[in-house]
Amino acid sequence: MYHSKETVTGPTAEICERIWLSIAEKRLRPGARLKEEQLAEIFEVSRARVRQALSVLESDGLVTIVPNRGAFVAEPGVDEARDVFHVRKQIEARVVERLIDRITDAQIPLLQAHLLKEREADQRGDTSATIRLSGGFHLLLAELAGSDFLFGILRDLISRSSLITAMYRSRHLHNCGPDEHAALIEHIAARDTPGAMQIMLNHLQHVEDELDLTAEAPTTRDLRQALV
Amino acid sequence: MYHSKETVTGPTAEICERIWLSIAEKRLRPGARLKEEQLAEIFEVSRARVRQALSVLESDGLVTIVPNRGAFVAEPGVDEARDVFHVRKQIEARVVERLIDRITDAQIPLLQAHLLKEREADQRGDTSATIRLSGGFHLLLAELAGSDFLFGILRDLISRSSLITAMYRSRHLHNCGPDEHAALIEHIAARDTPGAMQIMLNHLQHVEDELDLTAEAPTTRDLRQALV
DNA sequence: ATAGACAATATTGTCTACATTTTTGTAGTC
DNA sequence: GACTACAAAAATGTAGACAATATTGTCTAT
Numbered sequence: 080m081y082h083s084k085e086t087v088t089g090p091t092a093e094i095c096e097r098i099w100l101s102i103a104e105k106r107l108r109p110g111a112r113l114k115e116e117q118l119a120e121i122f123e124v125s126r127a128r129v130r131q132a133l134s135v136l137e138s139d140g141l142v143t144i145v146p147n148r149g150a151f152v153a154e155p156g157v158d159e160a161r162d163v164f165h166v167r168k169q170i171e172a173r174v175v176e177r178l179i180d181r182i183t184d185a186q187i188p189l190l191q192a193h194l195l196k197e198r199e200a201d202q203r204g205d206t207s208a209t210i211r212l213s214g215g216f217h218l219l220l221a222e223l224a225g226s227d228f229l230f231g232i233l234r235d236l237i238s239r240s241s242l243i244t245a246m247y248r249s250r251h252l253h254n255c256g257p258d259e260h261a262a263l264i265e266h267i268a269a270r271d272t273p274g275a276m277q278i279m280l281n282h283l284q285h286v287e288d289e290l291d292l293t294a295e296a297p298t299t300r301d302l303r304q305a306l307v
Numbered sequence: 308m309y310h311s312k313e314t315v316t317g318p319t320a321e322i323c324e325r326i327w328l329s330i331a332e333k334r335l336r337p338g339a340r341l342k343e344e345q346l347a348e349i350f351e352v353s354r355a356r357v358r359q360a361l362s363v364l365e366s367d368g369l370v371t372i373v374p375n376r377g378a379f380v381a382e383p384g385v386d387e388a389r390d391v392f393h394v395r396k397q398i399e400a401r402v403v404e405r406l407i408d409r410i411t412d413a414q415i416p417l418l419q420a421h422l423l424k425e426r427e428a429d430q431r432g433d434t435s436a437t438i439r440l441s442g443g444f445h446l447l448l449a450e451l452a453g454s455d456f457l458f459g460i461l462r463d464l465i466s467r468s469s470l471i472t473a474m475y476r477s478r479h480l481h482n483c484g485p486d487e488h489a490a491l492i493e494h495i496a497a498r499d500t501p502g503a504m505q506i507m508l509n510h511l512q513h514v515e516d517e518l519d520l521t522a523e524a525p526t527t528r529d530l531r532q533a534l535v
Numbered sequence: 536a537t538a539g540a541c542a543a544t545a546t547t548g549t550c551t552a553c554a555t556t557t558t559t560g561t562a563g564t565c
Numbered sequence: 566g567a568c569t570a571c572a573a574a575a576a577t578g579t580a581g582a583c584a585a586t587a588t589t590g591t592c593t594a595t
């Protein structure tokens with residue numbers, strides 16, 4: 080469910096995409112070192128392009144860059160995870176609020192069409208597409224809410240949520256079930272703002288509850304902090 | 308009032324700073340072209356570094372980069388300006404709410420100390436410092452609210468607000484008067500959440516009201532849109 | 536005289552080679 | 566035997582050169 084800025088385009092976006100996929104599929108573990116030359120060889124591109132991609136991924140919170148040390152897969156701690164979900168609830172509540180103020184009846188089918196895609200991907204067992212489309216639903220809400228800024232914030236939040244989900248999910252990824260999305264659409268169509276907001280908050284809480292945030296922080300890079 | 312990410316450091320940050328100052332002081336008008344080689348010569352750095360800086364400024368919404376065309380000082384339209392202030396009200400309301408939940412009595416003096424700096428800069432007529440410190444006050448609130456993510460959002464919002472203020476302010480920049488900050492601190496210290504939130508909303512509304520957002524959109528770069 | 540094609544110029548995009556910094560390995564000395 | 570200092574290796578940071586692209590100017594044919 081990686082959604083890069085539309086301004087990021089071409090080969091750079093593809094590299095971001097592939098690194099993100101590796102993270103989402105847990106082939107790259109949090110804290111893993113990302114050597115530039117190694118990546119350049121793997122993707123058969125120049126090191127300069129790898130640096131660009133890493134810079135983009137850093138601004139999305141997916142990798143951490145330490146000057147003169149290199150890039151690492153980000154390791155969002157439990158605190159950061161809770162922070163992201165806390166802010167997400169606040170932001171998405173505002174999105175729903177604003178969306179219901181602005182959405183026209185003619186736009187409702189857009190939501191239903193997206194939901195259909197989610198269901199199809201879910202039924203044919205395409206996990207990757209399911210994850211992507213689940214995030215896309217939330218982004219579609221933000222887009223229809225008509226605030227470019229809220230949209231940008233949510234894009235960032237969803238990127239980070241995805242990494243957090245990949246890191247902390249306890250077992251089966253029942254994440255972002257389409258059923259809750261369907262209920263949300265109904266309340267939006269009925270212009271039921273309090274109801275829709277409550278469903279959204281419950282929905283996000285469910286996603287958060289499926290995470291194992293009681294686990295100790297992942298192995299940190301800072302040995303000093305880890306060993307003292 | 309430019310506040311770059313702490314991850315942006317060294318010479319790159321300095322270039323961002325200088326470009327931002329030129330924009331804030333209206334030496335660079337919205338839509339102005341920023342040629343890379345020209346900037347490299349002016350700042351006596353390599354073009355690669357200029358590109359880095361422009362990339363950072365783009366992510367802060369201060370410049371627009373068009374592929375194969377170059378970089379331009381951003382031209383936030385009236386709609387975007389209203390969007391930024393709308394979201395800012397939402398975000399800063401949440402910041403105040405959360406801040407009062409978390410702030411300790413020992414931290415109140417931090418706010419007062421910052422306010423003192425604002426007053427000093429204001430009294431000695433240091434406009435540049437006044438603008439910077441006004442934004443810094445809002446960022447300090449976000450920092451003490453204890454959410455890194457909210458802090459990052461607000462940093463971005465304030466950057467854009469600054470450009471918008473520079474573009475649309477009607478006459479005298481009575482922007483972000485320290486008096487309203489002082490009243491806010493009092494209500495925070497008294498743990499008066501509704502009162503503090505109301506002051507914050509009024510405060511932001513005052514800033515917005517001083518802008519001339521009735522003016523037609525600034526001269527656009529897109530001639531087709533401008534001349535048809 | 537004007538429209539279209541072509542050439543020249545200017546600017547951005549990309550890559551490769553070099554410099555700097557960090558890390559790792561080794562030898563020397565107390 | 567262990568600690569320090571130094572040196573070699575590896576990775577990142579930087580800059581300059583080259584290629585691709587867009588724009589502007591000019592010439593020719595109708």
